[in-house]
Amino acid sequence: MLEIRDTIYAFSKDAKPVARIKSGDTVKFFTEDCFGGQIKSEDKLVGAIDWNNVNPATGPVYVEGAEPGDVLVVDILSIDVKPQGIGCTIPGASIFDGETEIRTKVLEVKDGYVHYNDIKWPANPMIGVIGCAPAGDDVVSGMAGNHGGNMDSKVITRGAKVYLPVRVQGGLLALGDLHASMADGEMIGAGVEIAGEVVVTVSLIKDFELNWPVTETDDYFYVNTTAPSYDEATEAGYREIHRLLMNAYGWDFTDTAIYMSLQGELCANQTVLMSSWGYNIRVGTPKVSSKKRIIG
Template sequence: MKIIEAQVYDFNKENAPCDTAKPGDMLLFRTLDCFSNRIPDENTTMADLDYTYGFANPAAGPVYVEGAEPGDVLVVDIYDIQVADEGTIATDDHCGPLFETTGYRTKKIKIKDGVADFNGVKFPINPMIGVIGTAPDGDPVIDGFVGNHGGNMDNKHITKGARLYFPVRVPGALLQMGDVHATMGDGELCGTGIEIPAEILVKIQLVKGFELNWPVLETQDKWYVNACAPKYDEALMNAAKEMQRLIMRITGWDAEETYMYMSVQSDVEISQGCEPCEVQLSLRIGTPKLYDLEPLVPQP
């Protein structure tokens, strides 16, 4: 099994791969927290950091996947996520709905036996990957941003046992991931979850020659299309169009029937919405699995 430790700060077709892998390989990604492990204690805040390109949301990778070509789909199975015993929550003065009354503050959260302790309130963690994806074929995208390649989707369902499908847009796909949260609520209201270093164990596979316009997440009982845009209505349109297209492909239903089915069975969920932070709004549409039909995305 290969261990991936090199850190990069953007999804970029020009990034040199730190390693190569073949479909079927297991990979262990060792990641820093979203602050590049630069907040050692509660006396250090985000105001003390150069929170610009080259600092935020480092991702381990990228890994060149042999045989991955534009037009394919990269499949990533998450086998395990192990986190450190302490994480960080931080606020600033420009992120989330309460930004006007919020200053800079750091809070360290101890984790023991899978339980986080916030001022004596204890709750189980559910480690999830905030940043994961493949390289876009256009301009680079900073790790802290999200797009149709993946990136900073901040989808709390990207956890152990989940399977992700990413469009391959450059030779080798260039897979990278990081920004693990011990836990995070939908929306990530103040802009951070419990940010934490981690080790992520995954298996990679390929689906050859399948059109995928946005990343898809498969859980035990649902399919999710992940999409984004500067505003909610545009992000919703992006996710809805892709979900409708994929359902139509496997059911043979027309657009109107599919739209009606989505209205009664699909859920719209906000992954991250931290205006006035310039990161785009990230959302997902989840539809229950249709077990008597073929999968929404072909299996590797």
């Protein structure tokens, strides 16, 4: 199995691929935590780290045959995280800014559980950053967009498939920013930030219109969108899943809109208040076995 360890800090059409693969290949990505391993103990605070070296993404990988207008399918086979993660407050990130102390918590991840103070809960290892290169300007890996990036969706976990629009030749896939656990919204700016290893199989869908990344779980398809405001992100998500449903189900505009109000989900991936980060949301529609799949 091909193993990838090199990292980038921005998704870029000019990035040099660290490996080339074919559709159907399986790859292992070794990832550092979002702080680049700079925080190892509770006496190290986020204010003391180098913010130019955060959110490293492992890659990029060139997928042979991937062209603009295609879709890259990333089938997540496994996510294995290290036994120690970090939780912390990030100044300027939450509604509690100015009320909370700047604090680092070292968190044990053991036997499938995250341990916090005197409680524990089941770990849900997930990928925070995953995407392809944009066709235009570089996008730092801490940001999200229609290329993917720092979507911070907790449903991007083992067993899920991520569908990424291809904007440049080869796609240039990279991923990182694992969490052992993260709440919807990532309210204070961090989940259980942790290093680990991800094994994926990468394949291609040729010539399929996809404006935003889609995540497929056992029961749902989710469109992931990002915008400067919550309202803009929500509208973009609703419009994209509406378009996909119309194309797959053959319903007219109004019937599709009515259905979306009867079944589905709207969830906040990330609501961090730092204006440059934007608002990341996911709009979901349940899978219906009797109907054509909206993608894949």
